[in-house]
Amino acid sequence: MRSRILMSIAALLLIVGMAVPVLAADVTQGKCMTYDDQKKQLTIQEYNIKFSKEHPYGEPTGQNVSFDTSQALVGITPAPGDILRIAYNKKGDMKQAVRIMNVSKQDLRKK
Numbered sequence: 001m002r003s004r005i006l007m008s009i010a011a012l013l014l015i016v017g018m019a020v021p022v023l024a025a026d027v028t029q030g031k032c033m034t035y036d037d038q039k040k041q042l043t044i045q046e047y048n049i050k051f052s053k054e055h056p057y058g059e060p061t062g063q064n065v066s067f068d069t070s071q072a073l074v075g076i077t078p079a080p081g082d083i084l085r086i087a088y089n090k091k092g093d094m095k096q097a098v099r100i101m102n103v104s105k106q107d108l109r110k111k
Contacts, residue, residue, distance in 0.1 A: 024089070026088055027085065027086065028065065028086055028088070030047045032079060032083075037077075043066045044086070046060075068096050070096075071097075073098065073099045075099075077102075087099040
């Protein structure tokens, strides 16, 4: 019985430990410019948070940002023009993507 409790606690700590890096990540959103699955690189044109009917995902800032996707959890594969939301961690000058969500292909709003 005691070993069962210890195993349950260890499993819970492992699950919580895996979730912590995602909870601490920064988030950005923008239009996919390039996605290279072989090189594990993604570039987006970043959007701000000024939403409107013309810009339901935010206004383009004109700033391109690149991410290393080698360790990212990727939902629907990005294609140029897709709107993406990216959770990432900064490692020096590099931005390491943790999760990539394809907002435009998962959007449930009626168009």
